[in-house]
Amino acid sequence: MSNDPLSIIFVSNGPGELTTWVNPLAEELHKQIELRPRVKNSSISLNLVLVPCPNATGNENLVAEKWFQFENIIKAKNFWQLLIKPKKFGSWPSNGLVIFLGGDQFWSVLLSARLGYLHMTYAEWIARWPFWNDRIVAMSNSIVQKLPKRIQGRCSVIGDLTADLTENIKINDPLPPGKWIALMPGSKSAKLKIGIPFFLDVADKISKLIPDCNFLIPIAPTTNIDQIKYFGSKKNPISKYYKSGIKLINRAINKDTRGILITNNSTKILLQENYPAYSDLIQCDMALTTIGANTAELGSLNIPMIVVIPTQHILVMEAWDGLLGFIARLPILKFCLGRLISFVKLRKKGLLAWPNISAKRMIVPERVGHITTTQIAEETIDWINSPSRLSGQKEDLQKLRGKKGATIKFCQEIIKLLTVKKLLY
Numbered sequence: 325m326s327n328d329p330l331s332i333i334f335v336s337n338g339p340g341e342l343t344t345w346v347n348p349l350a351e352e353l354h355k356q357i358e359l360r361p362r363v364k365n366s367s368i369s370l371n372l373v374l375v376p377c378p379n380a381t382g383n384e385n386l387v388a389e390k391w392f393q394f395e396n397i398i399k400a401k402n403f404w405q406l407l408i409k410p411k412k413f414g415s416w417p418s419n420g421l422v423i424f425l426g427g428d429q430f431w432s433v434l435l436s437a438r439l440g441y442l443h444m445t446y447a448e449w450i451a452r453w454p455f456w457n458d459r460i461v462a463m464s465n466s467i468v469q470k471l472p473k474r475i476q477g478r479c480s481v482i483g484d485l486t487a488d489l490t491e492n493i494k495i496n497d498p499l500p501p502g503k504w505i506a507l508m509p510g511s512k513s514a515k516l517k518i519g520i521p522f523f524l525d526v527a528d529k530i531s532k533l534i535p536d537c538n539f540l541i542p543i544a545p546t547t548n549i550d551q552i553k554y555f556g557s558k559k560n561p562i563s564k565y566y567k568s569g570i571k572l573i574n575r576a577i578n579k580d581t582r583g584i585l586i587t588n589n590s591t592k593i594l595l596q597e598n599y600p601a602y603s604d605l606i607q608c609d610m611a612l613t614t615i616g617a618n619t620a621e622l623g624s625l626n627i628p629m630i631v632v633i634p635t636q637h638i639l640v641m642e643a644w645d646g647l648l649g650f651i652a653r654l655p656i657l658k659f660c661l662g663r664l665i666s667f668v669k670l671r672k673k674g675l676l677a678w679p680n681i682s683a684k685r686m687i688v689p690e691r692v693g694h695i696t697t698t699q700i701a702e703e704t705i706d707w708i709n710s711p712s713r714l715s716g717q718k719e720d721l722q723k724l725r726g727k728k729g730a731t732i733k734f735c736q737e738i739i740k741l742l743t744v745k746k747l748l749y
Contacts, residue, residue: 376431557570
C-alpha cells in the first residue's frame with residue numbers, strides 16, 4: 325500500500341441515501357482497506373461531503389458522526405465554501421477519489437474537478453455526466469446501454485446496493501403476536517407535518533374496526549421523538565384537519581426496548597428508535613409509507629406497502645425535489661407556482677415508488693391526491709384481511725430484488741481504480 329496521502333470522498337445528500345448507500349459502503353470499505361479515522365496511522369482518509377438537497381433534513385452530519393467512519397464531514401451548507409476555499413476545511417492531499425452516492429450528480433463532478441481528484445459514480449438509473457467519470461458502477465445493464473459506446477468500457481454492473489440491506493437480519497426481540505402495520509410518515513419536516521397527523525388518524529380508524537391490529541413507527545435516524553411529538557400536537561397547523569393526536573409518549577427504557585405512543589383515541593403505537601429497524605419491519609404484515617428511499621428499503625425487505633401522498637395541503641410542495649421543489653419553497657412564489665407545479669406533476673401520473681419505477685409498472689398502490697384517512701384506512705383493512713393479496717405483492721417485490729453482493733463489488737471497483745491509477749498498491 326502506498327504511503328502517499330490519499331483522500332476518498334463520498335458525496336451524498338438526504339437521509340435515505342446516507343443510510344442505505346453511504347453507511348454500508350463505508351463499513352465495507354473499512355474492512356477492505358485501512359482507513360482513517362479508524363486506523364490512525366493510515367495514509368488514506370475516508371471523508372463525507374453533504375450537498376444541497378431539498379430532501380435533506382439538515383441533521384445528516386450528526387447521524388454520520390455516530391458511525392465513526394469519516395475523518396471529515398462537510399455539511400451541506402458549507403458545500404459552496406468548500407468549492408471556493410477547500411483549505412478552509414482541512415489539508416486535502418494532491419491525490420484522491422470522489423464517489424457520487426446521492427444528490428445531483430453534477431455536485432460530485434464539480435468537487436472532483438476542483439480538487440483534481442478521480443471521479444466515480446454509482447448510477448441507479450442513469451449516469452448523467454459519463455465523460456467526467458473515471459469509473460461508473462451501475463445497478464443494471466440498462467444503464468450501460470444508455471452510455472455512448474466508446475465509454476461503455478468504463479462501466480461495471482454491480483447490482484442494487486439496497487438489496488444488501490437484508491443481509492444478516494436477526495429477530496432478537498419478537499413483536500407480540502397479531503397483525504402488524506408499519507407507519508412510515510417520512511424523515512424530514514415537510515413530510516412529517518402531514519404524515520404524522522395523517523397516519524395517526526388512519527391508525528385510529530383501523531384500530532376502531534380491527535381492535536387487535538398493531539402499529540409500529542420505525543423512527544428514521546434524522547428524526548427523533550420530540551419531532552414526532554411536535555408534529556402530532558396542535559402546534560402543527562396541519563393537525564387541525566385531523567381528529568387524532570397524541571395523548572402521551574413514553575420513550576424506550578433502554579436501547580434494547582421500544583417506546584410507545586398513545587393517541588387521543590387510545591390507539592397504541594410502538595416506537596422503534598434503533599436504526600435500522602429491519603428486524604421489526606420484517607415482522608410487519610404491511611406498511612403505510614410516503615415516497616422516498618423508504619419505498620426501496622421496504623421493497624428490498626419484501627414488505628407489502630401502500631404509498632400515500634396526500635396533496636391537499638400546500639406544504640406538500642416543499643417535499644418535491646429538483647428545481648421544481650426549489651421554486652415551490654420560495655416564499656413569494658410558493659402559493660401560486662407551488663400549487664401549479666404539484667398539479668401538473670401529479671396529473672402526469674408517473675410512477676413514484678421505487679418498486680414501481682424499477683418494474684416500470686404499478687406493483688405497490690400509489691394513492692396520490694386529495695385522499696382521506698378513511699379511504700386509506702379502508703384500503704389497508706382490505707389488504708390486511710387478504711393474505712393472498714399480500715402474498716402476491718411480496719412475490720412481485722421479491723422478483724425485483726437485485727442480486728446481493730453489490731456493496732462488496734463496489735469496494736472492489738474502488739480498489740481496482742485506485743490500483744490502476746497507481747494510488748494504491
